[in-house]
Amino acid sequence: MNTYHNDRLTCWNCPSAILRGNVDFRACGQSMRRFTSMEGGDVVIECERRPELGHFEPTINFSECPQWKPTKYGRLLDNMRVLILGIDGYLGWTLALKLGALGFEVSGVDNFLRRRMVREKGSMSVVPIASMEERIKAAKKYLDIDINFRKIDVLNRDKLADFLKEVKPEVIVHYAEVPSAPYSMVDADHAIFVQKNNVLGTLGLLFLMRDIVPEATLIKLGTMGEYGAPLTGRPLFEGFFPADAVLLWNGREWSLGGEMTPRDPVSFYHVSKVQDTFNVYEACKYWWLRSYDVMQGVIYGVHTDELATDDKLRTRFDVDEWFGTVVNRFVAQAILGIPLTLYGEGEQIRGFIALEDAMECMVRLISSPPEPGQYTVVNQVSGLYKLKTIAKTVAEVGAEFGFDVKIQRIENPRVESEVHPLEVVAENLPERGFRPRVSLEREIRRMFDLLSRKHIVRRLEKVKDTIIPRTWWSGDKRDPKVLGVYSPDEVREEEGGFRGILHMPLDSVFVYRWEDEEK
């Protein structure tokens, strides 16, 4: 018999468990109130999926429950109902196909804001994507996935409430936020819009979850940028200080264990994510909601098996200064012959993760739902790289594809440290069975392979002018000055700056490995 990373989780973690109250058999008494602590008697649940069990204690292991079926990602709840907010986006669409292929019942919501914002920049997805109607048809045709889509703005609580009641999701993946730092720095209107959309959208969602689906898990997308990059080199723990952290001041000592770590957001967009973090944390505390707050590293890439099944299934790919992430933009620049743009020193270190790995992370989180009231922060990175290294790697892989790639340093339009240490702790995902499988080079190769196709190069040419950053944190709107242009050989990553340190214990838990596709 195989062992799965989530074998030992129980009904306590399962969204099918409906809390019914507490029973205290010391005095054969009961309380009709729903409280969730073990104090004051045993928790009584009913199983939405197995009503024949009646009322019982929430201790059945996933390994003992026929509803949690073995898959290559661990045990997954049979036909689990997932609602993806922001399903039309880069991540949302990719996840919809991934989960659909795994047998999830996929529902999704989007108001196509991302398409409008990219148009506002004068750009478009360089990988062509069809209308949602067409995408859903293609998902059905090529992957036999049914997607229940509704066009809803998450800020429209009445509509969202109706859809939640219809779908009764067991997990909600919340990708429906504006994901751009520069967009939030354009002007007051943009900053206010980003914070309103992100913060109030999530806040309203929390109230709806409390009232409609309190058993569902909220997987909320945050960003590693919430932490900033402390110049002291203090490790970036997963949201909270570990038990043995200590504050020393004036000859006295306090434990910091379990306290939230400081956040140091680096744009008004990042501030919105920090505000979300507090709102979600409080909701879990007040209402026993459960959530994973995912501090995603800089995402990049084009590939999952599902996306690659047919061109009609591809997810969007943005390269403009607002919505293109750095690796994605670098590959586009390499193809277009624009020297890769390092901001300032180029010694910035960031956590990165490939699209395919990020999707596996989501499945792993979905497979291990938190307990009622549990709010857990997950640092979702698969490696730490200097921007210099990223540029060099893109240039080297680009050379394999016949591109002569240059690297340039430009003025930094952002306010950020350009030389800083970075130490990241990422234990929660490995504990849930995640192992990074996609190397930087491998995904960059896949990106060149796709983006250098003729029809995409033609689209890249059209949006060429949107790539170079013109949005300054100061409020300026101008092209940054070029500080130097280099050939990849001249860029020495080992010189200057710091090296990133990643704590990611990959052997801490036994994980059932399916056949590794890279072999």
Place this chain on the structure above:
Amino acid sequence: MNKAVIVGLDGVPYGLLKELIEEDIMPNLKDVLSEGVFTRMQSSIPCVSSVSWSSIITGRNPGEHGVYGFTDIIPGTYSVSYHSIKKLRAKPFWIMDHGKRYVILNVPSTFPAQEINGVMVTGFVSPDIKRSVYPPEYLGILEEIDYRIDVDISLIDKSRHAFMDDLFQSLANRVRLYRYLWEKVKWDIFMLVVTGTDRLGHYFWDAYEHRGNPFHNAFLQFFKAVDHLIGEIYGKINTDTQLIVLSDHGMELKHINVYLNAFLKREGFLYIDGDRRGLSGITKKTQAFALDPNRIYINIEGRYPRGSVKQSERERVVEDLITAFRDLAYNGNKVIREIYRREEVYHGNYLDHAPDLLLIPNSGFNLMARPEGEKVFGVDNLTGMHNPEAFIYTNQDIELDNPSVEDVLKIMGWKYEYVS
């Protein structure tokens, strides 16, 4: 048969009523007892409400009705599910005779409410009030009078005063519901169970035994209120109406809790993987485990997910357990008075689901399963514990010879066949 009224007082021992009558706390009951028979009644094994009331309403022993406790193991797991009437394998009296009209109010372990010729409001444990009422249109009146199935047991940890208030309030609301149903529903048999007496006993038995205790008077007041209820009912019935007053088990002062699973761990019978809840962490090394309050199960191979004791080894494990439990002592006092094998106390078609061993404690030792923890002995904020000394009163002029809870239907004159 004439009309019948059954008043149940959960967890009230024979001896307590004798004392309260003598002390003039229950003058109405004293009047009632002036005719008919009032005697001790043997509770079920184990002497807990779910088992005992199941025997009372079916006239059957657990081997026949299949209820051995508040909880049972869910097949294929080590998790326990709570009793529901769907698991009752014998017919309660209101199913046996559809010709009569019934009001069945607050009988424990009758959830979820089932179709009945009359009205049913289930007793504890009833996790969902919407499914506690038949016919459903009576839900409205429950909401109107703020009816509660049970006191809010969580209050006790916050305030004993608030808990005591809630006991009185719950009783008052139950009385309102009984009055309403008494008038509005046509019935032949009216059964009403008072649950607060059990809760009162559990948390305030010390208050009863010690006159100086600040809750002593409140304890007596509660029984005065119960006495008032009995007097009111007595005043309403005709002389040809049968009146039964009874309890399901008794209550006595608790000395100390004995945590059976901790003992089984200490003696090497039980191994639980530490970071899992309840019994779900049982490992293959386990030979036996306990369920509340006094039930011991052998971890038989094939019956449980990590069952490891072969049928051929069962008898040896049983013997080892008996030896270990006979030696269990606290400050030199033996904890266990009697140990029964299941076939010694049960008979019927559902022996398979019965615990392998049943432990009967000496006075003051409160047996609990409790899978967590390593300590075998401990205390909590409960001062009263169940004992087997129930009582029964009937206004009929009949002889009762050492009756038990299984005899109640016979005492009422029911003639019935066992249907499995």
